[in-house]
Amino acid sequence: MLHRRHFVCAAGALVLPRWALAQDLENARVLCGFPAGGTTDAVSRRVAEKLRGGYAKIALVENKPGAGGRIAVEELKRSAPDGTSLLLTPTGMITLYPHVYRSLSYGLDDVTPVSTACMVTFALGVGPMVPDSVKNVRDFLAWARANPDKANYGSPGAGSPPHFVGALLSKDSGVALNHVPYRGSAPGIQDLLGGQVAAFTSPLGDYLPHLKAGKLRVLATSAAQRTRFTPDVATYAEQGFKDLVFTEAYAFFLPPKASPDVVQRAAGAIRAAVTAPEVVQAFADLGMEAQASTPAEMSKLVREENAAWGAVIKKVGFKPEA
Numbered sequence: 001m002l003h004r005r006h007f008v009c010a011a012g013a014l015v016l017p018r019w020a021l022a023q024d025l026e027n028a029r030v031l032c033g034f035p036a037g038g039t040t041d042a043v044s045r046r047v048a049e050k051l052r053g054g055y056a057k058i059a060l061v062e063n064k065p066g067a068g069g070r071i072a073v074e075e076l077k078r079s080a081p082d083g084t085s086l087l088l089t090p091t092g093m094i095t096l097y098p099h100v101y102r103s104l105s106y107g108l109d110d111v112t113p114v115s116t117a118c119m120v121t122f123a124l125g126v127g128p129m130v131p132d133s134v135k136n137v138r139d140f141l142a143w144a145r146a147n148p149d150k151a152n153y154g155s156p157g158a159g160s161p162p163h164f165v166g167a168l169l170s171k172d173s174g175v176a177l178n179h180v181p182y183r184g185s186a187p188g189i190q191d192l193l194g195g196q197v198a199a200f201t202s203p204l205g206d207y208l209p210h211l212k213a214g215k216l217r218v219l220a221t222s223a224a225q226r227t228r229f230t231p232d233v234a235t236y237a238e239q240g241f242k243d244l245v246f247t248e249a250y251a252f253f254l255p256p257k258a259s260p261d262v263v264q265r266a267a268g269a270i271r272a273a274v275t276a277p278e279v280v281q282a283f284a285d286l287g288m289e290a291q292a293s294t295p296a297e298m299s300k301l302v303r304e305e306n307a308a309w310g311a312v313i314k315k316v317g318f319k320p321e322a
Helices: 018-022 039-051 067-078 137-146 161-173 185-194 208-212 260-274 277-285 295-316
Strands: 025-032 056-063 085-090 112-126 152-155 178-181 199-203 217-221 247-254
Touching (some): 039 247, 039 260, 067 085, 112 137, 112 260, 137 217, 161 178, 260 295
Parallel strands (some): 025 085, 152 199
Antiparallel strands (some): 085 247
8 A cells, every 4th residue: 555554453452252252163265366376375374274273163265366366356245244255365456456447346345354464565676687787766767768678667467556666656757667567476577587577566575585596686665664674775765756655465354244243253363363473474484564453444444545546546647447
């Protein structure tokens, strides 16, 4: 989201009555809109492991890949609001997509916000196509202006949050940067490493293994402050781009019309899961910060983020797809 604030939840913010804690569900599923083996799947599985034996006797991840995560959201919309179906998704599938697709089959009111699980920072990475003399965003833009035939950036997909981070950088700098959409981060970063694309915008965690190996450089990160994963890399804002303050939550949602009791019980279970030390470390290994929220905070986040993305889409001049 733009200008993300951190959620601070008191230890007792989601205390549940004893009867609610005692009534474990027989089965629960965590819907994931992306293939097994990816980052969203990894987050889903870490939390599902912790829900098992407490929130539900059996809690399994059910992958519903396709359409950029939309299939899983549609599946949640059709599900019973009894707590047996949860969705773990980057919030952009809920807050950004209404501005990207004209015929989207769901809206903000078709999901019930429960809790964030972790926060993601985006980053601008460059590979061997870009000279070693390019050390920061201003250097990259100067190089791009001097090499318009090479001035491009990839993203995990057209209409994704990283796509619009790059689009906003191009708009605010006045430097034409051609967008090259990929089907996910993995193929795009392989092209970045191979010199087929100059730059790439993606969640920071996607770069970390290659960054440690010295195979690419990260020129900027998108959070309000520098991340602990790349403390020597300045933020976009530090480099003069004050509007490029973006983070995204991976968050849990229930179907529409879930009752307050169901929502609070799920939120309590998720908070317990994402604050477990081993889960915090697992998220850190992915370049993510574990972070839970209350349902009320999540609801506010979704509304604010939806409005913020609308302003970005209008500014960069993106035309919604069918």
